Amino acid sequence: MELADRAATIRAAYVHIPFCARLCPYCDFAVVTDRDDQTARYCKALTLEIEREKEWAPLDSIYVGGGTPSRVDPQQLGLVLDALAAQHGFSEEPEVSIEANPEDWSLDRALALRQAGFNRVSFGAQSFNSSTLLRLGRRHQPDQIAVAVFAAREAGFSSINLDVIFGTPGDGSWGETLVAALSLRPDHLSCYALTVEPGTELFRQVAAGSRGPDPDQQADAWETAAAAAESAGLVRYEVSNWARPGHAVNYNLAVWAQAEYLAFGLGAHRFRSKVRSHNYRHLDTYLAAAEKGASTWAGEEPIEGWTSEVERVFLGIRRVAGVRAGPAGEALWHSDEGQTLAKHGVIELDGGRLVVRRTLLTDAVARALLALPPPPIQN
Amino acid sequence: MSPFPPPMFPPARIRNFCIIAHIDHGKSTLADRLLERTGAISERDMREQVLDTMDLERERGITIKAQAVRLNYRAQDGVDYLLNLIDTPGHVDFSYEVSRSLAACEGALLLADAAQGVQAQTLANAHLAINAGLEIIPAVNKIDLPAADPERVIAEMIGVLGGRPEDVLRLSAKSGEGVDHLLDEIVRLVPPPAGDPDSALRALVFDSYYDAYRGVVCYVRIVDGSLSLGDPIRFMATGEIQSVDEVGVLTPKALEVGGLGPGEVGYLITGVKEIGRVKVGDTITNALRGAQTPLPGYDEPKPMVFAGLFPTEGDDFERLREALEKLTLNDASLKYEPESSRALGFGFRLGFLGLLHMEIVRERLEREYGLDLVATAPSVAFRVRLPNGDLLEVQSPQDVPDPDNRLGIEEPYVTAMIIAPAEHIGSIMELVQRRRGEAGSMHYLSPERVELTYRLPLSEVVFDFFDQLKSRTKGYASLDYEPAGYQVSDLVKVDILLNGVPVDAFSAIVHREKAATYGKLMTERLKELIPRQLFDIPIQAAIGGRFIARETVKARRKDVLAKCYGGDITRKRKLLERQKEGKKRMKLVGSVEVPQEAFVAALRVDTD
Numbered sequence: 009m010e011l012a013d014r015a016a017t018i019r020a021a022y023v024h025i026p027f028c029a030r031l032c033p034y035c036d037f038a039v040v041t042d043r044d045d046q047t048a049r050y051c052k053a054l055t056l057e058i059e060r061e062k063e064w065a066p067l068d069s070i071y072v073g074g075g076t077p078s079r080v081d082p083q084q085l086g087l088v089l090d091a092l093a094a095q096h097g098f099s100e101e102p103e104v105s106i107e108a109n110p111e112d113w114s115l116d117r118a119l120a121l122r123q124a125g126f127n128r129v130s131f132g133a134q135s136f137n138s139s140t141l142l143r144l145g146r147r148h149q150p151d152q153i154a155v156a157v158f159a160a161r162e163a164g165f166s167s168i169n170l171d172v173i174f175g176t177p178g179d180g181s182w183g184e185t186l187v188a189a190l191s192l193r194p195d196h197l198s199c200y201a202l203t204v205e206p207g208t209e210l211f212r213q214v215a216a217g218s219r220g221p222d223p224d225q226q227a228d229a230w231e232t233a234a235a236a237a238e239s240a241g242l243v244r245y246e247v248s249n250w251a252r253p254g255h256a257v258n259y260n261l262a263v264w265a266q267a268e269y270l271a272f273g274l275g276a277h278r279f280r281s282k283v284r285s286h287n288y289r290h291l292d293t294y295l296a297a298a299e300k301g302a303s304t305w306a307g308e309e310p311i312e313g314w315t316s317e318v319e320r321v322f323l324g325i326r327r328v329a330g331v332r333a334g335p336a337g338e339a340l341w342h343s344d345e346g347q348t349l350a351k352h353g354v355i356e357l358d359g360g361r362l363v364v365r366r367t368l369l370t371d372a373v374a375r376a377l378l379a380l381p382p383p384p385i386q387n
Numbered sequence: 388m389s390p391f392p393p394p395m396f397p398p399a400r401i402r403n404f405c406i407i408a409h410i411d412h413g414k415s416t417l418a419d420r421l422l423e424r425t426g427a428i429s430e431r432d433m434r435e436q437v438l439d440t441m442d443l444e445r446e447r448g449i450t451i452k453a454q455a456v457r458l459n460y461r462a463q464d465g466v467d468y469l470l471n472l473i474d475t476p477g478h479v480d481f482s483y484e485v486s487r488s489l490a491a492c493e494g495a496l497l498l499a500d501a502a503q504g505v506q507a508q509t510l511a512n513a514h515l516a517i518n519a520g521l522e523i524i525p526a527v528n529k530i531d532l533p534a535a536d537p538e539r540v541i542a543e544m545i546g547v548l549g550g551r552p553e554d555v556l557r558l559s560a561k562s563g564e565g566v567d568h569l570l571d572e573i574v575r576l577v578p579p580p581a582g583d584p585d586s587a588l589r590a591l592v593f594d595s596y597y598d599a600y601r602g603v604v605c606y607v608r609i610v611d612g613s614l615s616l617g618d619p620i621r622f623m624a625t626g627e628i629q630s631v632d633e634v635g636v637l638t639p640k641a642l643e644v645g646g647l648g649p650g651e652v653g654y655l656i657t658g659v660k661e662i663g664r665v666k667v668g669d670t671i672t673n674a675l676r677g678a679q680t681p682l683p684g685y686d687e688p689k690p691m692v693f694a695g696l697f698p699t700e701g702d703d704f705e706r707l708r709e710a711l712e713k714l715t716l717n718d719a720s721l722k723y724e725p726e727s728s729r730a731l732g733f734g735f736r737l738g739f740l741g742l743l744h745m746e747i748v749r750e751r752l753e754r755e756y757g758l759d760l761v762a763t764a765p766s767v768a769f770r771v772r773l774p775n776g777d778l779l780e781v782q783s784p785q786d787v788p789d790p791d792n793r794l795g796i797e798e799p800y801v802t803a804m805i806i807a808p809a810e811h812i813g814s815i816m817e818l819v820q821r822r823r824g825e826a827g828s829m830h831y832l833s834p835e836r837v838e839l840t841y842r843l844p845l846s847e848v849v850f851d852f853f854d855q856l857k858s859r860t861k862g863y864a865s866l867d868y869e870p871a872g873y874q875v876s877d878l879v880k881v882d883i884l885l886n887g888v889p890v891d892a893f894s895a896i897v898h899r900e901k902a903a904t905y906g907k908l909m910t911e912r913l914k915e916l917i918p919r920q921l922f923d924i925p926i927q928a929a930i931g932g933r934f935i936a937r938e939t940v941k942a943r944r945k946d947v948l949a950k951c952y953g954g955d956i957t958r959k960r961k962l963l964e965r966q967k968e969g970k971k972r973m974k975l976v977g978s979v980e981v982p983q984e985a986f987v988a989a990l991r992v993d994t995d
Contacts, residue, residue: 277954278954284956352922
């Protein structure tokens with residue numbers, strides 16, 4: 009069994025911390041600003057939501073993301089982890105990740121977070137060029153990233169990730185960012201394309217006539233990143249993710265393997281008992297529900313039958329290892345569109361696995377999968 | 388109880404007339420006012436512009452279908468008259484329908500806007516009416532407008548029609564001023580119908596439409612004899628024999644009557660249920676005591692513009708056929724035949740009276756019949772001289788033989804009449820020259836306004852000429868044109884190739900001097916319209932085997948959401964599904980996906 013498929017047995021939980029100092033222009037996550045006075049109350053609400061979830065099994069991976077989790081008191085976060093441990097238990101060597109902004113980071117905070125139970129940190133580095141950072145609405149300076157990485161290592165974090173963003177219009181500093189990021193020897197590198205999402209400030213700017221990201225330039229940037237990361241000993245395992253062997257993130261692997269996972273907090277998305285559901289996205293609504301011990305769900309969708317099979321494949325093809333073809337992969341391969349994709353070297357069927365060879369065209373494959381007619385119902 | 392029971396209304400007290408007016412010169416408003424004044428419709432029930440029934444007409448402010456309304460009027464002499472108002476369309480594309488209406492009338496009210504003056508179509512339609520032997524009653528409308536200059540417009544009218552200034556009526560259809568006098572003048576001036584009540588029935592079918600519940604409804608004008616409920620009748624051109632199941636008049640509501648006598652106008656419902664069995668212009672006679680010779684009728688309408696219409700979904704071909712069958716009953720000028728395109732599959736080649744007609748037909752098909760259609764580049768009908776000397780008429784560029792198999796191509800010409808303010812003459816001449824026009828004549832209607840006549844290739848006039856004309860004259864020019872035969876031109880066929888495969892829908896016959904411009908325009912447009920795909924797509928324009936323009940749609944490089952999306956898989960899937968829906972609206976041409984919109988947008992006509 010491929011490592012990628014074994015990820016289907018990973019038991020992961022996501023915890024969302026929505027607090028931010030300010031809104032980044034490209035961000036469309038569930039975040040709030042100027043509500044830092046609510047952090048303790050929020051963490052308490054999280055523990056209540058966690059306690060409401062019925063017992064599952066020891067967790068292999070906990071991912072605390074945001075927002076900006078590093079703005080919250082490490083002790084409060086520790087209580088949230090304790091609640092998770094009390095409810096489900098942790099497996100022997102759990103991966104416990106936190107997202108952090110470089111400007112929040114210090115050796116003291118790193119030690120406190122280690123104390124609270126975190127062993128992996130993901131820094132929102134985004135760029136190593138001051139003017140690009142400014143344009144992305146980030147508050148740190150490039151040298152703060154290096155300081156943060158050293159402090160994390162000093163505090164004993166066993167796995168360090170850097171998030172970087174490519175394809176900012178007019179950005180000529182991508183090479184510089186890659187060199188600087190890789191020189192810090194991260195265990196993991198996530199390279200994300202700047203994406204214009206509806207409802208964001210960036211969307212409004214582009215709609216008003218500002219230059220948006222250029223797909224060709226982003227393709228160039230991604231190819232540059234791929235070459236640089238490989239030569240630094242990082243191996244790509246998904247569209248946007250590179251890792252030293254053994255450092256691929258279990259939480260991500262679980263999602264792409266269509267594993268079920270828990271999720272808590274504002275706007276968080278989970279997959280449990282064949283149902284994808286998500287929480288309220290409005291802070292006060294969420295807090296009120298969690299504090300009453302009521303459901304925090306704002307919506308749900310059952311994932312079954314052909315929908316589930318197609319989803320399994322479109323999630324799986326994001327991985328370098330591809331996915332067991334199965335009924336949907338086979339149907340795609342034998343469709344006209346599948347054959348066109350194969351002819352142009354986009355997909356391969358390799359020992360029963362569907363693999364996307366031209367990674368940057370993955371969504372073309374996903375759309376072709378979604379366009380497949382469901383097979384006739386068999387009794 | 389019917390106000391007009393048989394026996395028939397005495398012909399001496401019948402007046403059949405129509406209103407000829409340029410678009411927006413107030414014809415519909417005047418018709419409404421006449422209905423109101425004669426009590427055909429109460430003010431309370433008055434919905435503005437009652438005669439324009441179709442949604443499209445209301446939206447575009449254009450009258451498309453001729454209709455007939457019966458008005459009951461007691462004139463100043465105390466005698467009751469029956470006035471039949473036959474509606475006429477006001478756009479150049481529909482001049483054919485104007486002649487249909489004229490054939491049912493003895494008089495025509497010629498309406499001109501007191502501010503805008505005589506326009507080209509007013510003049511063209513007035514000439515049609517004069518040639519049809521109709522009595523013309525000239526009138527200026529909108530005399531209440533602040534910008535009105537009735538004296539100038541009256542001078543223009545008598546300048547082109549003759550007569551005396553005092554013969555021109557002054558009206559405000561909007562306020563009702565002059566409308567009563569107009570009614571009396573209609574009674575006084577329009578000759579009563581001259582038909583013979585005792586001879587065999589001859590009734591002219593001047594319009595028809597299909598009613599889903601009642602079958603075919605014919606509008607008829609009785610010329611000779613009479614027609615009663617239950618009579619056996621024969622359509623003289625088609626030979627169809629039926630009985631009269633219902634006969635009535637429009638008041639404007641349909642009102643059943645026992646029969647119609649000479650000079651009367653009304654509607655008939657017969658046993659004809661299948662569409663396409665009634666020919667507008669046909670003569671109806673009694674099946675037992677029939678007339679020997681039909682009425683002159685009028686020529687078949689001649690389509691000027693041709694285009695292919697193809698359903699987006701191949702399965703809709705039959706639905707399109709049915710919709711066209713129904714449309715042609717309401718619109719005798721629409722011609723169609725099946726056509727197959729390599730790029731677009733099975734569809735129909737349609738002949739239209741003009742570009743507006745084409746737009747209206749297309750919109751009706753989409754709106755009333757729920758079809759999703761792709762139209763090919765509109766084209767005129769060319770004549771190809773074959774090596775054996777024969778002339779081959781082609782309505783589609785793809786039917787034009789190779790240069791080796793033809794001696795030459797002839798294209799249709801028109802005589803175009805333009806009326807515009809004199810200050811724009813230079814700009815109009817420049818436009819005409821650019822459109823390969825030949826020097827024509829000039830005639831001053833007044834010191835400020837001039838009538839220009841040119842000979843131009845139809846293909847240069849029919850698409851966007853009028854728009855260009857209007858933009859060069861700040862909207863003050865009007866245009867009318869009529870066919871003026873064929874002429875040999877230096878024409879070539881330009882093919883557009885996608886990934887090396889010619890796309891028939893984009894081929895065009897153009898003048899040699901304009902071929903490079905067309906090729907460049909189309910390749911550049913298509914480059915913008917065709918989404919990037921898995922491979923490079925060359926877009927070429929070619930004359931025969933010679934390429935005259937080339938663009939390339941570069942292969943798509945990035946098509947993946949390369950960001951962290953926080954476990955929100957549902958949203959990701961929905962995004963992909965939305966994108967997939969967009970993909971459904973693609974036509975596969977060879978191996979290239981072409982969006983439906985590309986066909987429409989690429990073929991947009993604005994060549995200047």
